[in-house]
Amino acid sequence: MRNSDLWRTRYLSDRYMENLTEDELLQRCLDILHNVLTISDQGKYSLRLPDEKSKFWYPILTEMQVELALRGMQFPPREIAEDLKKLLIFNNMASFVDVMEKMSLPKSRYFVKYGNAEHLSKMYESGEVLINPASIFTNGDLNYAQRDDELRRELNLHPNRVRIVQGEQKIPIKPVGNIRLCLESPTDYYIYCVAKKVDIRLFRDFEKNACLIIKNPELFVKNVIDAIKTQFNKKGGGFGIPVLYIDPLNPPATPLSVFGTKLFNYWYQLEYRVVFVPLESINRLEPIKVKIGSMKDYSSLIIV
Incomplete structure (x- = not known):
């Protein structure tokens, strides 16, 4: 053969x-x-x-x-x-190429926040940050790169990749089609997303004209979590986590969490996220503005 x-x-x-x-x-x-x-x-x-x-x-x-x-x-x-x-399609690509050629990036680990120049300027100067709930990302006004259901992850497994049994005798059941499994968060939660590297394409995909290069990721994550704890009037816990991208047809065998996973169609964004989960289940949270202090000492603002 x-x-x-x-x-x-x-x-x-x-x-x-x-x-x-x-x-x-x-x-x-x-x-x-x-x-x-x-x-x-x-x-x-x-x-x-x-x-x-x-x-x-x-x-x-x-x-x-x-x-x-x-x-x-x-x-x-x-x-x-x-x-x-x-x-x-990437309109005005030459302007972004010019900025990329002049950009000096840290050799050590860093984060990138893409946004509009007006909002990122406030973040850079005074540390004003808008923290959105996960539920807001299903908003139809968001574009393809931004819109996702952050409260659930749906898997689509081939019958050969699952084992289903019935009753105490554990009689095998053979499915006739793919098995859809859903990971679901028990509560709405706060989420703040950044990228782990600069990518010219993300300016286009997020429809943004600026980015903030965050040179001290650990300090940034701590400041965001502390600020949410101060602003949010209910108990909860926060953490930073790099996103694990999963193929819905071939997810890893390890336990998965909705808080730190996304489907693989978003993989190119190389996301890191700060998550804050309320202790009690809340159906829908509202966006909050927090202050984390000036970021001038550990970030650079790039405007195209």
Whole structure:
């Protein structure tokens, strides 16, 4: 048997995308390409290089190509061409390229907050920060890169990847389609999102014209949590956490938390978040403004 035939046999025995509808498959393909395609600091469209952060996309990309071929579809599918084109449009790119060329970034760990110049200036000068509840991110006014349900994560598992039993005898039940599992937060909670690196594409995706380079991440996280505790009139606990991006068809076997995970279509954002969870369950929180003090000593404000 040739290696290609052996690989095809192995793939067919573990074809975890077979139960996706055509629309679901096309959306998955678009999400994958949205992560693999990037914009360099020089403003060139390119593929992400296989480094430690992105190499896991290459098996997923290959498996997608095979699944499309088995269904008699080309890669990339014609059906998503226009959607993909819209995701790559970047007006006024030259201005952002110029800023990136002049930017001096810390060699050690740092955070980036993208925003409008007016709001980030207040944050830089006096430490005025707007903290939003997780429930607000389903708002229809937010764009594709910002909108997500931060109170739940829905997984879509192939029947071969789950074991379902019935009764005390634990009689196996074989599902006829994918199993949808949902991680759900018991309460609304506060969330503040930053990125772990500067990426020219994020200015476009978030529709922002400025960023704040935070050079002391530990101090920033502490100040935000302390400020929420002071402003929020109920008990709760806060923590900082790097986001774990999960493939809804292939989640890790370890326990998952809604507070620190997102689906993989947002992976390119490389998010870190500060989370504050109320001790008692609250259905809906309101945004709050907090003061963390001037950030001039440990941050830089960049305006395009």
